[in-house]
Amino acid sequence: MDEFEVDYDKNVTGLYSSISNSEWDQALIEVKERPEEARTWVVRFHPNSDSIMWRFLPIHSACAKDPPEIVLNALVNAYRRGAQCFDDQGMLPLHYACGNQASLEVIRLLLLANPEGSSVADPHGMLPLHYLAQWGPSSIQALDVILFANRDAPFARDSEGSTPLELAQHGEYPERDEVVEVLQKIPEPPTELPIRSPVARREKKYETQKEEGNDAISRLRAAAAAQEKTREEYTSRDSQQNDNRDDESVLGALPRIAQAMSSSLDNDNSPFPTRSLNYANRSIEETPTLDSNTDAKKMVSELKLEVEKLRAEATLAEADAEKTINEERNKMQTALDEMKANLAKSVEEKQESASHLAEREEYGKLVESRLEDKENQLNAGMKKNETLRKDLDTVKKDISTYKSKTSTLDEHLNTLSKTMEGMMKEQEHIMKASIRHEEHMKKVAIVRQQKMQELIDQEVLFAKNSLEKQKQNELGSEEMINEAMEKQQKLMAAVASVLSESRQN
Structure with missing residues (x-):
């Protein structure tokens, strides 16, 4: 199966990008739609240089981030050999999983895909058990799985001469005491191992x-x-x-x-x-x-x-050999019985694992259906966003039109403001002229009142003179005098009303 390679800063794959951001649902979609990305190496170079900063498969990066079991299972199914591949630092995905407290299910999947992984050391001589002991397991069962896969691992030393037990004793994580207790219970092998078979x-x-x-x-x-x-x-x-x-x-x-x-x-x-x-x-x-x-x-x-x-020794040797063979046959029968028991137990565990796997598959199908629903919702949301984007463009155009109209209105308002300023100035001139006119009219009214008073006085004087003349000339009678008096009163009332109106003005 061919492998590919991309540059992280230029054309990183969608699968690796989702894993880097711990977007596990999206990573499941990516590996399902584009399984070839699971075997695509992602390389990052140093700035202004051709030297490699790091080089990972998606499974390496996922194991460093405590992935869900369903995601790692999808990666292994897409590219099983990835569990056996070393990155540019000479490390397997199992090293990263054990160093970042991956779940028991993840470690079990990696061991199934690469059974020899528990016996592989990194360039510093550290086995996966060293990482587990130094940084701590997600559960004590994860430690048991690694010990079962490699029973000699507890006594291996890294390049600095440290065993997993020594690293665990200096660890800082909640399960440290349990890990130390488990590792201390494992007996050290003798210098010369006895032949058990x-x-x-x-x-x-x-x-x-x-x-x-x-x-x-x-x-x-x-x-x-x-x-x-x-x-x-x-x-x-x-x-x-x-x-x-x-x-x-x-x-x-x-x-x-x-x-x-x-x-x-x-x-x-x-x-x-x-x-x-x-x-x-x-x-x-x-x-x-x-x-x-x-x-x-x-x-x-x-x-x-x-x-x-x-001849005697040969006879004894034959008897001894027959006895030895019987003993060995009994021991082999005992070992066979133990193997049968272990096999039955293993079959039972496999059945439980198969049941667990079936449940996981059902859960996976449920997740896939949920993902499909989410994808449909996402598509509907994208369509809605597209409609909203079009509406937004229309609103932007309307706003632009309103802005142009507002600009025109601003110009009209400026013109009106200037016109109002001119009108205010004219009104001010009119008010001043009105005040002057009012003062002039008051003066004229006063003059008129004076003249009217003079006229009244003259009229009264004239009336008196007329009466005197009438009396003198004996021209009128008493009725004529009354009539003349009435006319004079009417004339006086008219003059009084004219004076009243002039005062009001």
Whole structure:
């Protein structure tokens, strides 16, 4: 499966961007729609340089942010090999997960995708257990999972010589005491580990006895060669041929015995261990030199005894081997029973895990349906936003029109203001003129009153004079006098009304 690479500052993928912002719902949508982004490396370079600052897959970044199980499961399904990939710092996603208190489910998924990950050290010699011990697990069960995956991890040392227990003792997190207690209960392995497997113990014993047997065979062959040389010397003597006939049968059998033992020891598939020979430590120099027929007979008798002894030891070895095989068979049966029990337990756990996985799948489907609803709502919201954007553009145009009209009105208002200022000035001039006119009219009224008073006085005087003249001339009668008086009163009333009006004005 091909891998891709993008620049973080130029063309970062949507999946990586969502993971960087911990937008897990959006990350699920991205990995579902574009699964190839799960195998796309994201690289960031130093400013003004071609040197790499960091280089991650999306799964590396996700494990550093305590992702939900459903997100990590989607990343693993999209690119399973990503769990086995090292970033530019030589670290696996499991290192980041253990260093950032990822959940038990996340760590379990990473171990299923990369079972050897728990045994892989980073460039500083730190296993995932070192990270878990230094920064703390999300739960003590996460520690149990790592210990189950790698039972030798508690005794591994990083480049500074620290074990996970030593890092945990200096840690600062709530579960520190529990982690220390768990790590302290794990017994340290012996300097030389015992061979636990029955088959391995049997093979080890067989190898040891084979080495001892080979040494003994080499010595037997040397002794047989010396005896053959001596036999040839004695066969030249006719007088001693009959006496040495029995000796020759035994001496001739020595090479065959040695050959048979050699072939038996060289057969690596033999299920029976070989017993150590008692004379394996006997050196060739200790083999006696036969200078006479008596010595040869003595040697033959010794060899006969040795052969009988070997036969007895072979019988004992066979019985011992049968006993050992029975013991090993019983132990293997016990181990097989334990394995069956463990297998049954594992099957039960797998069934529970399958049930849990089914629940997770149902939950995933529910989340997908919710995401689909959210996506529909988002699309509806986007359409609504588009409509609102169009309405906003229309409102902006109306506002622009209103602004232009307002500008025109401002100009009219300025013109009106100037006109009003002119009118105010004219009104001020009119008021001043009115005041002057009123003062003038008051003066005129006073003059009129004076003249009217003069006229009245003259009229009264004239009337008196007329009456006097009438009296003098005896022209009028009493009725005429009354009539004249009435006319005079009417005239006086008219003059009084004129004076009243002039005062009001």
